[in-house]
Amino acid sequence: MRGIDLSVPRGQIFGFLGPNGAGKTTTVRMLCTLLPPSAGTGLIDGLDVDREGHEVRKRIGVALQEIGLDPVQTGRELLELQCGLYGMSPEDGRRRAGELLEMVELSDAADRRTKGYSGGMKRRLDLAAALVHDPQILFLDEPTTGLDPSSRKKIWEEVRLINGRGATVFLTTQYLEEADELCDRVAIIDDGVLVAEGAPAELKAQIGTDVVAIGLEGADPAGTRAALEGLAGLERIVDGEDSLALFVANGAGSIVEIVRRLDQAQISVGTISVSRPSLDDVFLEATGRRLEVGETTDDEGGEEEG
Amino acid sequence: MVGQISLLGKRALRETIRYPEATIPVLFIPLFFLAVNIGQVSETFPSSTPFLNGQGYVAFQLPVSLMFAVATATSGLALVTEIENGYFDKLLVAPIHRASIIYGRLVADFARGVGGAALVLLAGIAFGAHVEAGILGAIVLIVLAALFGVAYAGFGILIALRTRNVQATNTSFLIFFPLLFLTPNFVPFELLTPLMETLARINPVSYVIVGLRSLIIDGWEWDQLAACLGVILAMGAVLTLLSLRAIRDYDRD
Numbered sequence: 001m002r003g004i005d006l007s008v009p010r011g012q013i014f015g016f017l018g019p020n021g022a023g024k025t026t027t028v029r030m031l032c033t034l035l036p037p038s039a040g041t042g043l044i045d046g047l048d049v050d051r052e053g054h055e056v057r058k059r060i061g062v063a064l065q066e067i068g069l070d071p072v073q074t075g076r077e078l079l080e081l082q083c084g085l086y087g088m089s090p091e092d093g094r095r096r097a098g099e100l101l102e103m104v105e106l107s108d109a110a111d112r113r114t115k116g117y118s119g120g121m122k123r124r125l126d127l128a129a130a131l132v133h134d135p136q137i138l139f140l141d142e143p144t145t146g147l148d149p150s151s152r153k154k155i156w157e158e159v160r161l162i163n164g165r166g167a168t169v170f171l172t173t174q175y176l177e178e179a180d181e182l183c184d185r186v187a188i189i190d191d192g193v194l195v196a197e198g199a200p201a202e203l204k205a206q207i208g209t210d211v212v213a214i215g216l217e218g219a220d221p222a223g224t225r226a227a228l229e230g231l232a233g234l235e236r237i238v239d240g241e242d243s244l245a246l247f248v249a250n251g252a253g254s255i256v257e258i259v260r261r262l263d264q265a266q267i268s269v270g271t272i273s274v275s276r277p278s279l280d281d282v283f284l285e286a287t288g289r290r291l292e293v294g295e296t297t298d299d300e301g302g303e304e305e306g
Numbered sequence: 307m308v309g310q311i312s313l314l315g316k317r318a319l320r321e322t323i324r325y326p327e328a329t330i331p332v333l334f335i336p337l338f339f340l341a342v343n344i345g346q347v348s349e350t351f352p353s354s355t356p357f358l359n360g361q362g363y364v365a366f367q368l369p370v371s372l373m374f375a376v377a378t379a380t381s382g383l384a385l386v387t388e389i390e391n392g393y394f395d396k397l398l399v400a401p402i403h404r405a406s407i408i409y410g411r412l413v414a415d416f417a418r419g420v421g422g423a424a425l426v427l428l429a430g431i432a433f434g435a436h437v438e439a440g441i442l443g444a445i446v447l448i449v450l451a452a453l454f455g456v457a458y459a460g461f462g463i464l465i466a467l468r469t470r471n472v473q474a475t476n477t478s479f480l481i482f483f484p485l486l487f488l489t490p491n492f493v494p495f496e497l498l499t500p501l502m503e504t505l506a507r508i509n510p511v512s513y514v515i516v517g518l519r520s521l522i523i524d525g526w527e528w529d530q531l532a533a534c535l536g537v538i539l540a541m542g543a544v545l546t547l548l549s550l551r552a553i554r555d556y557d558r559d
Contacts, residue, residue: 086401
C-alpha cells in the first residue's frame with residue numbers, strides 16, 4: 001500500500017475496487033487488526049486498529065475472501081460458538097443463531113456439517129457468522145468471488161438488508177457490476193495506489209462522454225487509431241488489449257462516421273459497440289488498463305454439494 | 307477467558323468425536339507395541355526378574371504404551387488445518403484472548419489423554435498387569451499420562467504456528483523417537499549400555515517413564531513421582547509459553 005488515504009462515512013456501503021494483487025485484501029486485513037500497518041494509521045469508529053485492536057474487534061464483523069468455516073461443525077453449532085465467543089449466553093446464542101440462519105435462508109441445512117455445503121451456502125453462513133454481534137461495521141472481502149449469478153444476487157440482497165439496518169459496509173470486489181449495484185461510494189486501487197474515489201455515478205459522469213469500444217480482432221491498432229484521429233467529438237483514444245476505447249461526445253451519432261473511416265482505410269475490425277461510461281472505463285481512463293475480470297465460477301454456486 | 311477456553315475446548319473435543327479415523331490409529335499403535343513387545347521378550351524377562359517385582363513384563367512396558375497413546379500431534383494438525391482453511395483468521399478477528407485458542411486445544415488434549423490412557427491401562431490389565439499403587443494410583447497414572455500428552459502437544463502447536471504447514475507439523479512426531487526411545491523403556495537404567503545409560507539419564511522424559519512405572523511396579527515412590535511431575539510441568543510450561551508467544555506474534559512479527 002502506498003499513500004492511501006480513505007475515509008468511509010457511517011452508514012454507507014463503500015466499495016474498494018481493484019484487480020487481483022492490487023492490495024485490497026492487505027488493506028482489509030490491516031483494518032480488521034489481522035495485520036499491523038507497516039506505516040500510517042487506521043481508525044475504526046475513532047479507535048486505532050493497531051493499538052486498540054481488542055475494542056475494534058468488538059465493533060466489526062468480518063467475512064474474508066477465504067471462507068473461514070470449520071468443516072466439522074454444523075451451521076448451527078458454528079454460529080452458536082461464534083455467539084459464545086462474542087460473549088452471549090447459550091440461550092441468547094441459540095436464539096441469535098436461529099435468527100441468522102433464517103436471514104441467510106439456511107434453516108433447513110442448519111444441522112448438517114458445513115463441509116457438505118455448496119459455495120453459495122458457505123458464503124452465506126460465513127456472512128451470518130460475521131453478523132452474530134450485530135456489528136456497526138462489516139468488512140466483506142470479495143464476498144461473491146466464485147459464485148454463480150443467483151448466489152451473488154442473494155448475497156447482494158443480504159448486504160443491502162444489513163446496511164438498511166444501519167451497518168457501515170466496507171466491501172472489496174473485482175466485479176464492477178457489484179460495486180455499481182451496491183456501493184454508495186467506491187475507491188479504485190491499482191498496484192497499491194488509489195487511482196479514483198467517489199460515487200459510481202459521479203466517477204462515470206466525470207468521463208463526460210460515451211465510450212465506443214472497438215474490438216480489433218487482429219486489426220492493426222496504430223492504423224485503426226490513425227484512421228479515427230480527428231473524429232468529431234473525440235476526446236481521446238485509449239488502447240486496450242486487442243481493442244480501442246474511443247471517448248466521444250455522441251457515441252451513437254459517431255458510429256456511421258467511424259465505419260466510413262475504417263472502410264476508407266480498408267481496416268476490418270471485429271466489433272463496434274457504444275455504451276455509457278462504466279466503472280471499468282473509469283479504471284481504464286485512470287490506468288490505461290481494463291479491470292473487468294471474467295465471470296468465472298468455480299462450481300460453487302449450486303444449492304448443495306454431495 | 308475461562309468461558310472462551312471452555313467453548314473452544316468443547317469444539318476441539320467434538321472434532322475428536324466426529325473424526326474417529328484420526329484417533330483410532332493413535333490408539334492402535336500403543337496397543338500393537340504393547341502386544342508385540344510382551345510377545346517377544348516376556349520369556350526373557352519372567353516375573354522372577356528382579357526389576358519386575360513379581361509382575362509380568364507387561365507392567366514394565368505399560369508406561370511406554372501410555373505415553374505412546376497420549377503423545378500426539380493431533381492439536382498441531384488441527385490448528386494448521388484451521389490456518390489453511392481460514393477458520394483460524396475467524397477466531398483471531400473475534401474479540402477473544404488469543405491464548406484461549408491454545409488453551410482450548412490443550413483442554414481437549416487432556417480429555418483425549420485421559421480417554422486414551424484409560425483404554426491402554428485397561429488393555430495392560432487385561433494382559434496381566436496390575437497397579438501396585440491401587441485404584442488411586444491408577445487414577446494418578448492416567449492423569450499424569452494425560453498431562454504428559456498436554457505438555458507434548460506443545461511441540462505440534464508450536465510447529466503449526468511457526469510453519470503454517472501441514473507436512474512440517476506432521477513431522478513433529480519425529481521428536482517422539484529420541485524422546486521416548488533414549489530412555490529406560492525396555493530395561494532399567496542400570497542394564498543399558500554406558501552410552502545409552504548416559505543419554506537416557508540426560509533425557510528428562512526418562513523420569514516420566516520411571517515415575518509412571520513406579521506406580522505400577524513399586525507403589526507410591528514419592529521422589530520418583532515428584533521427578534515425573536516436575537518434568538511434565540517444566541516441559542508443559544516451556545512449550546505452552548513458546549506456543550503462547552507464537553500465537554501472540556502471529557502475523558505481527
